[in-house]
Amino acid sequence: MKITTKFWIGLAILAVLTPLGLILPEHFKAGSAWGEWGADEMEKLVGYVPQGLEKLSSLWNAPMPDYAFKGWEEKGLTHLSFAYIISAIVGCIIIVTVAWLIGKALSKKSD
Amino acid sequence: MHIPDGYLGPMTCGAFYAVMIPIWATASRIVKKTLKAKQVPMLAIGAAFSFVIMMFNVPIPGGSTGHAVGGVLVAILLGPWAASIAITVALVVQALLFGDGGITAIGANCFNMAFVLPFVGYYVYKAISHNAPPNSNRRFWAAGIAGYIGINVAALFAGVEFGLQPLLHHTANGQALYCPYGLGVAVPAMLGEHLLIFGWVEAIVTALVIKYVQKQNLDLLQEGEVS
Numbered sequence: 001m002k003i004t005t006k007f008w009i010g011l012a013i014l015a016v017l018t019p020l021g022l023i024l025p026e027h028f029k030a031g032s033a034w035g036e037w038g039a040d041e042m043e044k045l046v047g048y049v050p051q052g053l054e055k056l057s058s059l060w061n062a063p064m065p066d067y068a069f070k071g072w073e074e075k076g077l078t079h080l081s082f083a084y085i086i087s088a089i090v091g092c093i094i095i096v097t098v099a100w101l102i103g104k105a106l107s108k109k110s111d
Numbered sequence: 112m113h114i115p116d117g118y119l120g121p122m123t124c125g126a127f128y129a130v131m132i133p134i135w136a137t138a139s140r141i142v143k144k145t146l147k148a149k150q151v152p153m154l155a156i157g158a159a160f161s162f163v164i165m166m167f168n169v170p171i172p173g174g175s176t177g178h179a180v181g182g183v184l185v186a187i188l189l190g191p192w193a194a195s196i197a198i199t200v201a202l203v204v205q206a207l208l209f210g211d212g213g214i215t216a217i218g219a220n221c222f223n224m225a226f227v228l229p230f231v232g233y234y235v236y237k238a239i240s241h242n243a244p245p246n247s248n249r250r251f252w253a254a255g256i257a258g259y260i261g262i263n264v265a266a267l268f269a270g271v272e273f274g275l276q277p278l279l280h281h282t283a284n285g286q287a288l289y290c291p292y293g294l295g296v297a298v299p300a301m302l303g304e305h306l307l308i309f310g311w312v313e314a315i316v317t318a319l320v321i322k323y324v325q326k327q328n329l330d331l332l333q334e335g336e337v338s
Contacts, residue, residue: 003328007156014163021167021178030170033177034300035273035290036115042291052280052288056117062210067166088166091204092159099158099200103151106143 015088019081026077064090112177112269112301113205114220116213118290120280123272127218134226135199141192150189153331157185158197162205169312177309180224183232183261184317187254188324188331191233198225219272223265232261232317245329251322258317259310263302266309270294270301 025031032041039049039057064070067087068080075083119127146154164181171177186194199221205211212220239253274294277287290297324331 003324003331004152004156006327007153007160011156011159011163014160014167018163018166021169025168025170025176028170028172030168030172030174030176032175033113033168034175034304035118035269035292035297036113046287046291048286050117050287050289050291051282052120053117053290056213056215056289057115059116060206060210060214062206062208064208065210067209067211084166087209088163091162091208094208095158095162095200095204096155098204099155099197100151102196102200103146103154106139107146107148107151108143 011092015092016085018088019084022081022084023077112180112220112224112266113202113212114216114269114272116215118213118276119216119219119272120276120289121215122279123275124215124218127216127222127272129218131218131221131226134195134222138192138195142196145190146193150193153189154193154197157181157189157194158200161185161198162201164316165201165205165211169309171304171308175304177304177312179258179309179313179316180228180262180265181313181316182224182228183236183258183313184254184320186229186233186261187236187257187317187321191229194229194233195225198229219269223268223272227268228261228265231264232257235260245332246325250325250332251318254321255314255318259314262313263305263310266301266305267298270298273297273301 032038037045039054042053043049064083064087068075068083072079072083161181165178168176168178180198182194182198185197189197202212202220202225203217206214206217206220236250236253236257239256240247240250243249243253271294273290273292274297276290277293280288282288292300321332
């Protein structure tokens with residue numbers, strides 16, 4: 001088997017395992033990454049929401065915010081894990097396509 | 112390390128876009144000369160690997176979370192310029208589709224994770240593995256050390272970018288407009304957690320995959336040596 005085939009299989013396995021990245025932090029009661037708090041978390045931390053942060057933090061409405069479906073914020077870990085795997089798959093498909101097209105456009109045509 | 116919208120002021124955001132545009136242009140120019148058609152799948156795999164490995168949040172019990180970037184590995188296998196393009200693709204999709212990392216901060220996040228990280232990692236790896244045969248143990252260690260140093264230098268840059276904000280932007284009564292933590296808090300926080308935990312994750316991921324590549328296909332270790 002070619003090593004690239006093995007890498008593709010590896011990617012698929014990683015995608016299915018991604019919920020570990022959700023479940024482990026939950027289990028060990030770990031919160032957001034440093035510097036990636038939402039406005040309400042920020043208020044708890046420093047007592048106010050910086051004005052510029054408040055304005056800019058809602059600038060972009062991502063279609064799958066936080067690797068979940070919109071409106072799923074209150075769902076349980078099982079639902080969120082499912083959404084996380086879907087996000088990994090959708091993300092991989094888009095990224096592979098874009099990177100492939102860029103690579104095709106840039107790479108040498110000969111060989 | 113994905114700086115969200117609202118943490119960096121307009122000046123910082125603009126400056127990093129301005130810095131990244133020539134880097135992206137140079138990357139395209141160099142990759143155009145060096146990337147072989149048969150390496151295109153590896154570029155796509157590298158970008159997707161970086162994306163998916165970043166989803167594995169590693170907890171600091173009772174504290175924050177972080178993750179590996181996988182970018183040093185991509186740099187070792189494809190060269191730093193191709194890695195820069197691959198990681199940029201991952202970061203842009205993360206920002207646009209998943210809201211992970213801000214739109215205004217794409218320049219800064221790409222500078223840290225798609226420029227500093229792969230380049231520092233690549234040259235550390237090159238320095239340590241200099242003249243080492245492809246299947247040598249020295250390459251395994253070089254990969255691990257490169258991963259550790261690469262992600263930590265990137266975290267240091269992110270910490271400085273966060274930490275400059277209260278100096279650059281505040282109201283008359285001293286409230287911050289963007290990131291409220293100065294250099295004295297942001298740098299030790301960002302660097303500390305990467306030195307203690309997340310740097311080791313990057314080191315282990317990088318070293319183990321290089322070990323695997325050594326067993327499977329030694330040619331791959333020579334193809335990254337482009338610049």
